[in-house]
Amino acid sequence: MLLLLVAMLVMPAAAQAKWLEASSAHFVIYANDTEEELRQFSDQLERYHSGMAFLLNAGKEPPSPSNRVTIFVVKNEREVRKLARDNSGFVYAFYKPRAGASIAVTPRVNTGTGRLDFSMIALLHEYTHHFLYSIAQFPWPLWFMEGSAEFFASAQFSRDGTVMLGMPARHRAAELFYVPDVTARDLLDPESYEKKKNRRGYDAYYGKSWLLYHYLSLEKSRSGQLKKYLSLLQSGKRSVDAAQEAFGDLDVLERYVAQYMKRPRLSYIHLSPAVIQASPVALRExxxxxxxxxxxxxxxxxxxxxxxxxxxxxxxxxxxxxxxxxxxxxxxxxxxxxxxxxxxxxxxxxxxxxxxxxxxxxxxxxxxxxxxxxxxxxxxxxxxxxxxxxxxxxxxxxxxDHPLPLVYYYLAFVGQGVTPTDTAVQALQRAVELAPFDLGLRQQLAFQQIRDKHYDAAVVTLGPVAYNPHGGSGSAFARRVIDRLTSGENLEDFDPSSLEEDSPADEGAEGAPEE
Structure with missing residues (x-):
């Protein structure tokens, strides 16, 4: 017993949790944690960003310091849901995109095994949305946004710096097996899905979106088809028409996707440390x-x-x-x-x-x-x-490159009831370029473009607002505005506010908690 007490006295003290800041190129993290855990968490997020940037050949320039995502790590999932004002019980982490102040909230994650718990998957899912909005050239369809977010968020990290992306989405297995009612046609033809979704509650939309994206991205026989589909969408084709031209018969596609799900093994992307250019992490107590x-x-x-x-x-x-x-x-x-x-x-x-x-x-x-x-x-x-x-x-x-000085230079004219100068409008445009994920800012620019009778530009600016996966009434309002802008009707005295049904404030832009 005496020897044991002496051994305990001379053992080094265990690492103590304390409030720390981890700062890197794309993230600022605040957590009451140990230095080792926080450094590993921050490093994994930076490697995740680097992996996406490498695969998509985009997002390689670091944002201005204030346009990084700030992540607050709280005690547990209960605290996350309390801060999110969520009563569903299904929010594990959430993200609020705002110019100069994008934040995410997550419980403490387990970084030791390299395999991700659902809180980390939810955080990576939302960061994928943030990343894709930052590089989007046109509004991608809902299934593509959710499928790609699930694809990339199903990640694994090795201690040697290797990142695996596109791993099997085990967290979606149950819905794919027990609620197999969403077809490839439903995803690719939004009208088909809309006709069905009100007749049921929970469905496999997220899981099937992941499966379709995984199949089209990694199945060799489909090489190049996804790129063709996106190109057709960008040219103005409807999703269902672009899909039929790129993928062929959608019912045949569904059969192949169903067979793909039953394979005993699925491919994934293995990124070695040589291709991962992760930013260094600086810790501060x-x-x-x-x-x-x-x-x-x-x-x-x-x-x-x-x-x-x-x-x-x-x-x-x-x-x-x-x-x-x-x-x-x-x-x-x-x-x-x-x-x-x-x-x-x-x-x-x-x-x-x-x-x-x-x-x-x-x-x-x-x-x-x-x-x-x-x-x-x-x-x-x-x-x-x-x-x-x-x-x-x-x-x-x-x-x-902080976006808010540009925004408020513009708003100083609006506040006085004075027509903004060309320089002020250009400042607002630059702010949107710096923070394209802020959908409320996009809406503000689009309304200015409508006042200036730049209707085609307004349609492009509003696209990501209209097709935001979590946009709610704000997205519906933006779609009504786009429909009017493209209707061929006289737009001489068009006031977008005339199309309001509820408040046009965009949930995604204001940052309503998103799972």
Missing amino acids: LSDGEAAIMPIRIRSQLGVTEEEAGQIFTESKAIAARYPGDAAVLTALAEAAHDAGDDDAAIRAADAALAIDPRQVNAYVQKGLSLFRKAEKAEDAESAYRAARAPFLALNKLEN
């Missing part, structure tokens, strides 16, 4: 103040109700009183104050944060947002909006 304010920061950035905003502001002030010299805490306080409607307090907190650390990006944003809101009621609108733009101009000097 958060200050005591940053760690204390982190739960509030997460809730604020996800969006709060009026009641929640007041409560969070009160909590933020208490933490800021304990850490008055912490710039990150003061920045979080500025955001909480803005959300609670206290613009003067937000400006004071932002100024205090920037006096300590002029690199606090979100402090510039929160100060600018509060000044813009004050400008709406100012008697001297021109001067007020000039002052409101100042924090965004300072942010532009700090980070030239």
